[in-house]
Amino acid sequence: MKKKAVVILSGGLDSLCLGAYFGTKYDLYGITFSYGQRASQEMRAARAVGKILKLKEHKFVEIGFMKSLYGKSNVLTNADRKLPEKFEYSIVVPIRNAIFVTIASAWAFSLNASLVAYGAHTGDSRYPDCRPSFSKKIESALNQGEVDGIRLGIRNKIEVWTPYIAGLSKSTLIRAGYEKFGDGIFRTWSCYSDKKTHCGRCESCNNRKRAFSEAKIKDKTRYLF
Structure with a gap:
């Protein structure tokens, strides 16, 4: 009998490709959050990702109230602010991963799962709640x-x-995901x-383009620019 893993899915490349590492070892349970993000296509993509990963169950959790708490603190929930083309701290949504991991872990404990995963990679070093030091500390706190x-x-x-x-980069993740999916x-x-x-212009689109180039995989994504 396989162990159970809860995977946090945004609908992005990273969350799909990390599934390439677990599909044979774990039964996967996906969880996706609607937190008031301006990227409305994430929900559609998350459903597609869930089907590709053949999840045992996929939960969509509505926490849109977070948008009112975030106010004007970041560009991902505040559509009035211009999206930067390269990293600026305005992209950082305060402790977003802490919220996601905590809720995902509540489900994991209830399922008697043994792992909670999210798609932070070595290129995410500028995001505090993506770093291994954060991941290990929240793991310790949740188990406590x-x-x-x-x-x-x-x-x-x-x-x-x-x-x-x-120690996996975004391009390494993509290669693993492309090989499997x-x-x-x-x-x-x-x-x-x-x-x-x-x-095709925001920081995330530029990261996507760069990662495909580094992975030496033809990028078939349709971009406006």
Whole structure:
């Protein structure tokens, strides 16, 4: 019997391609969050990603109230601000991964899963809640929050895993994903905008283009620019 893993899916390249590492070892359960992001196509792409990964179950969790708490603090939930073409701290959504991992872990403990994964990679070093130091600390805190259940054998201890922890880059992830899923990886969504086609100019689109180039895989994504 396979172990269970909860995978946080945004509908992006990273979340699909990390599934290439777990599909044979774990039964995958996906969780996707609607947190008020301007990239409305993420939900559609997440459904496609879930089907490609053949999830045992896929939950869509509505936490749109976070948009009102974030206010004008970042460009991903505030559509009035211009999306940058390269990294600026305005792209960082405060402790977004902490929120996602905590909710995903609540489900993982309930499922008696042993792993929670999200797609942070070595190229995400400028995002504090993508770094391995953060992932390991929140893993420790969440297990401490269920320590009695773990000691009693009612809950499994969870591991919080990211490609970053394993030293994997975005281009390495893409190569693994392409080998397993082929052109299915082009059903993912990376753009930060609310357009129906990748804008081709925002920081995330530029990262996507660069990663395909570094992976030496022809980028079949349709971009406006």
